[in-house]
Amino acid sequence: MNEFELIDLVLSTLGETVTGDAIVLGPGDDAAAVQVPSGNLLVSSIDSLLSGVHFPADAAPELIGYRALMVSLSDLAAMGATASHVLVSLTLDAADPEWVRGLALGMREAALSAGVKIAGGNISRGSVAIHVSVHGYAPQATLLRRAGASAGDTVYVTGMLGGAAAALAAGRLDVAPAQLDPLSERYFKPTARLAEGVALRGHASSAMDVSDGLLQDLGHLSSASQVMISIDSALIPVFPGASIDQALNGGDDYELLFTAAAPPPELGVRVTRIGEVRAGSGVLLDKAPVTASGYLHF
């Protein structure tokens, strides 16, 4: 199969997820064209998932594809943005139609679940990697940012942490899509907290997603907001089967971390108070300063 045949295979597998709704022109031209709702900012991010770094090379392609889309969409959730469409740049080391079809099936499932379109992309030959740019909308006045936390705010996190790291540590990532257990599901099937991010507009003083690991991400939030963040390990919602260390440092959870001056509205998912914002800088865990130990690429 040459790249054009691979693209045809991907498009036929993606089916209705490549067009419709706001997509005036989907894949097949030099660029996609999309109708934009008025009165909003365009919110955009680009993320990369490399084989052997961000996912195991031998994982099921359906799971890799699902996760790639959801992980990338999580950045929109962190801004309180809706999700409109994504573009996918795919590099493959071989033209393996079954693998590519599996990947596209997983992306299709994630796109349907998140309500986004896959409006364009490209395929080249190289080390296996998936780069996804994600696009959505948010009103400027209530855009969620990492900056904005104030002394006196409370720190919250959605869901439970550490499950993905526990799955990785337990070597449970070579599963078939139909055989996910609760831990491997946490790794491969994160849910971008898009509805929760939108619900937090006007309520959260700052927000981001937990991708690098809670402590490292708290460090980013405290730097951006120029505050101290103090959390209590006893309050951390640890995913069943995960350790407190995995919940604090594991990453890959894609839950929302946010601060608010008042209790947040009902989000439809578990929301846990894990600490508070103080004047100062850095992160305190059980009153002691911490140095984050999340994943570093270099």
Place this chain on the structure above:
Amino acid sequence: MNEFELIDLVLSTLGETVTGDAIVLGPGDDAAAVQVPSGNLLVSSIDSLLSGVHFPADAAPELIGYRALMVSLSDLAAMGATASHVLVSLTLDAADPEWVRGLALGMREAALSAGVKIAGGNISRGSVAIHVSVHGYAPQATLLRRAGASAGDTVYVTGMLGGAAAALAAGRLDVAPAQLDPLSERYFKPTARLAEGVALRGHASSAMDVSDGLLQDLGHLSSASQVMISIDSALIPVFPGASIDQALNGGDDYELLFTAAAPPPELGVRVTRIGEVRAGSGVLLDKAPVTASGYLHF
């Protein structure tokens, strides 16, 4: 240097190209946020440039960075869109600050030249590659597309073709940024024909950029428009120092290929009539059917 230090280096090198104008929120948060002009479609594409495939691994990083941005922006030009901002996903095999700074300098130069902002991105460790998503705007009524050519239209191309392929064939790509000759400049410093694409709104019946090679791209245009395209090799504007084969099959030119029912307006660059659109299918070169021989990844 870890990835956060590398990101700081990139951002300080990019300087004023990461924010301002429509960019409400540039790099540093989970996503960028951008003001969108009303009454337009958002036009978006994603492109990939892999070391050893799309550019020589030992090329000067300034040139790689410049070319990566311009090549990607060319897809917006092909749609008749303006260019607003780009996102860059970068994978590096080592944290080499000098190389990364050079790459960012080249991207900065291209961004200033094209009038776009580099609103976000990310860095991971992997095989060297640059993935760029590009975003701009165009009114729906005059969006340029590959579909739309009609029998009787004339086929045009901007600029001259084959120079980039001639540079590649002549092994002239290991040059320093200050020592470009006309051929290597054609390879490393293409100009996205953005102003020309905008000027063709309402005039061109179909358009695309010449990236894979003229004959292969004519094949895409004829398929999308469901027409036959007949060109005359004697009319092709061959870049000085290039062969007719390089002009026909070489790719990497990033000129605009378009059809129009009437002579186009003055574009400020050379525009050459190279053939005509007929009823039927496929591409004729000097009256003989051709099979495209552009670059295939697989």
